[in-house]
Amino acid sequence: MQIVAEAGKLTKAGKDIVLMCVGQPGAPAPSPAREAATKAIAVGKIGYTDAAGIGPLRQRIALYYQERYGVSVNPDCIFVTTGSSAGFSLSFLSAFDPGDRVVIPSPGYPAYRNILKSLSLVPVEIETTADSDWVISPEMLIEEHQKMPVDGVLIANPNNPNGTMMTPEDFERLVKVCKEHSITLISDEIYHGLTYDKREVTALEFDDDLFVINSFSKYFCMTGWRIGWMIVPENMVETIERLQQNNFICAPEISQIAALAAFDGLDEMEEVKQGYLSNRKYVLEELKAIGISEIQPIDGAFYAYFNVSGLLNTTGCNDSMQLANRILHEAGVALTPGIDFDSKRGGDWMRLSFACEESQLIEGFSRLKNWLKEIA
Structure with a gap:
């Protein structure tokens, strides 16, 4: 950078x-979010929350998935994070061991490979091309896995830096490939809400034994609030909770309060x-x-x-x-x-x-x- x-x-x-040059919205956070934060500051009681986040926000995120995608999400599987960056770190720490190989797209967000390397994981970059519509196809993942087994794959849909998206059909096939080959899937959905020509789908429409990372930064224009969320497999809840407690304690309460109100500013x-x-x-x-x-x-x-x-x-x-x-x-x-x-x-x-x-x-x-x- x-x-x-x-x-x-x-x-x-x-x-x-x-x-x-910067992927930062020029618009401000939604007015309900700013108003809620102002009121909370006036009261003055801003402190730690549960590691997973405040209950009303987690419940509202679950409702959002029902409203937007028709998917039922257990609020217990939702963790409010310090931006999506914390979500990536928590998912990598919980799902992989040092030396594990994780597929990421090229071109792709540089922080993926940097965070993976910092955790002694091996980023495996698959070069996307015009022939693959600039996305990682299920066939490309299988081919890489056959060369040398991979332990995980991170898919951004839409992708950064290009905004390309998988079709719902290809995304579903990729989820199935991951299931069949015991490959952990992490779905980066932080640009959801900002799609134009193709229908956006969450990976949770196809399976719930995976990680979904999302954020209030892009669609909700709340980059500086450092607030996001992740949805994790049920068997990973306890692990993620411990990692969150020891690495981040919790996401900032003031940002959680604002994020809850942000849903009133759609x-x-x-x-x-x-x-x-x-x-x-x-x-x-x-x-x-x-x-x-x-x-x-x-x-x-x-x-x-x-x-x-x-x-x-x-x-x-x-x-x-x-x-x-x-x-x-x-x-x-x-x-x-x-x-x-x-x-x-x-x-x-x-x-x-x-x-x-x-x-x-x-x-x-x-x-x-x-x-x-x-x-x-």
């Missing part, structure tokens, strides 16, 4: 930088989503206008992941990292190099976040176009 850090330094130094969040939909259309048009022809399918989330091989030739840059640095310092626009998400092929790719206001996108593309004219 070198570009993000450098953009931060330039901003602090007074430089005007258009930030299209209409606000749908309005925000409509803004993303408009931004998505604009970004696709503008990328094509500057000569970008290969863009991975944006089925969900709020990212565009696109091939910059042509721009590398035009600018004389060696890879997307060098290109991103030049764009940052010469055009004042921050984009994320694909190397962050794919160490082998990412040099030809770049990610743009359209979670910001439309005015920022307009300014950002104006600067990009002017810069390209200047160096032509």
Whole structure:
């Protein structure tokens, strides 16, 4: 995340930088969440909660799954976490032993491999391609398992950095493959709610002997509140509870109170989503206008992941990292190099976040176009 850090330094130094590099919503948390937190602060009694989280929030999350997916979830299997990051750590710690092999997608969220490595686990990156619609297919998982047995697989649906999604049918087949081969499945669903062309499904529609990770950060625009949740197999409840107690104690109570109220702001969040939909259309048009022809399918989330091989030739840059640095310092626009998400092929790719206001996108593309004219 070198570009993000450098953009931060330039901003602090007074430089005007258009930030299209960070996966952070530009909209605030839903008003009911902010109001509930304000009232709780006024009362002043904010402390520890049960390790699993406050009961009303866990029950409301269970109701959410019934309402949204038609799936019954036992609230006892729901743990409120300090963002999705804690959920990943807890699932890895509980499900695997040192040396276990865990499949992750490439391109994919870099924290997956970093957390796995920090826990002495082995990330096994499967390269997705256009032929697989940029997702890990059941066949690809089987092929990897036959080469050398794997112990787990982490699927992000929609995926970061590209927003690609599995079809419900392929997702169901992948869940069955995991069941048949005793592969632990961890389903990253933090971008649920932010899908456009394909129907989103939770892994729990197909089985409950798996881990689901979700968050209030993306759809609910609550990144800084550090609040998420995980749904775990019934036989893992006691283990997760102990790990939560010893690693995190509990998620912040003030954030839990706000998260509970956030469910009363779903209409606000749908309005925000409509803004993303408009931004998505604009970004696709503008990328094509500057000569970008290969863009991975944006089925969900709020990212565009696109091939910059042509721009590398035009600018004389060696890879997307060098290109991103030049764009940052010469055009004042921050984009994320694909190397962050794919160490082998990412040099030809770049990610743009359209979670910001439309005015920022307009300014950002104006600067990009002017810069390209200047160096032509």
